[in-house]
Amino acid sequence: MHSDLEFLVILNDIDLMLDDLGKGNAEVEEKLGFDVSRKEKLEKARDDMRGKCSEAVLRRYDRVRGKYGKVISPVFDGVCYGCFQRLHTELAQISRNEKILSCPHCGRFLYFMK
Amino acid sequence: MIDGDRSPTIAPPERTPNTLVKRIMTEIHLSDYLEQDAIELDLKGDTKQKVLTEMVGLLGVEAESRNIALELVMSRESLGSTGIGKGIAIPHLRSTIFPRIMLAYGRSSEGVAFGSIDKKPARHFFLVASPPIDPSNLYHPILAKIVQLVKESKNRKKLDSIDTKAGLLNLIDELAG
Numbered sequence: 001m002h003s004d005l006e007f008l009v010i011l012n013d014i015d016l017m018l019d020d021l022g023k024g025n026a027e028v029e030e031k032l033g034f035d036v037s038r039k040e041k042l043e044k045a046r047d048d049m050r051g052k053c054s055e056a057v058l059r060r061y062d063r064v065r066g067k068y069g070k071v072i073s074p075v076f077d078g079v080c081y082g083c084f085q086r087l088h089t090e091l092a093q094i095s096r097n098e099k100i101l102s103c104p105h106c107g108r109f110l111y112f113m114k
Numbered sequence: 115m116i117d118g119d120r121s122p123t124i125a126p127p128e129r130t131p132n133t134l135v136k137r138i139m140t141e142i143h144l145s146d147y148l149e150q151d152a153i154e155l156d157l158k159g160d161t162k163q164k165v166l167t168e169m170v171g172l173l174g175v176e177a178e179s180r181n182i183a184l185e186l187v188m189s190r191e192s193l194g195s196t197g198i199g200k201g202i203a204i205p206h207l208r209s210t211i212f213p214r215i216m217l218a219y220g221r222s223s224e225g226v227a228f229g230s231i232d233k234k235p236a237r238h239f240f241l242v243a244s245p246p247i248d249p250s251n252l253y254h255p256i257l258a259k260i261v262q263l264v265k266e267s268k269n270r271k272k273l274d275s276i277d278t279k280a281g282l283l284n285l286i287d288e289l290a291g
Contacts, residue, residue: 013246113213
């Protein structure tokens with residue numbers, strides 16, 4: 001897997017985790033008995049991950065994140081599950097996850113499911 | 115209709131949040147999300163990181179995606195421990211790499227320091243992995259169902275006494291559907 005893609009997936013999942021905490025998930029988890037008291041540590045993990053990504057990729061990430069919360073889109077059977085559009089055959093056949101590819105329809109980064 | 119006549123009516127089912135929660139909790143079957151290959155009754159790891167590495171390995175995700183899962187489950191732990199005490203830890207994560215909700219169960223005979231709320235080592239580990247957006251919206255109900263299962267000491271004792279993977283699946287089925 002392309003290392004930047006790995007970092008982007010982790011970065012987006014941490015960003016979504018932080019988003020969820022602000023949407024009442026922190027209270028739900030606390031009620032279940034989980035500790036969610038160190039948000040700053042999670043933010044640091046997010047910042048560390050941003051530090052691992054190249055500048056150019058981060059710029060694209062921030063642009064797409066400004067538009068959609070979920071920046072990485074899984075691809076099943078040649079379909080982008082961000083916008084549910086079918087990718088053209090050439091794109092769907094490129095060596096999977098070895099390159100950083102974006103959906104030509106919605107612009108999200110693509111993560112090919114195996 | 116004659117004025118004042120009242121046809122027999124059936125009272126609609128009560129739709130309070132509590133009844134909905136009860137219904138969801140009854141309808142969730144943990145065994146639907148746990149496969150035999152995702153069970154390890156003798157975890158070898160003696161640190162949090164090693165145990166979580168073993169647990170992530172049980173999920174059956176591609177080797178190239180394991181780093182992502184491990185990094186995310188450790189990030190979640192940085193927010194606060196998922197060790198809820200009484201020897202139980204329920205690490206959980208959401209990631210694009212998971213096509214559906216998956217569970218793994220691991221047991222450590224020695225126990226591992228997990229930063230649990232009661233400071234005691236964790237011995238039973240339930241790992242819950244989900245896609246970031248789960249259309250069935252069962253991520254938290256599944257976590258709640260596991261918490262409900264392990265809250266009772268008799269259930270924890272049963273988890274201790276199981277010695278086969280098939281036996282564990284049967285027990286989960288019996289205790290939590």
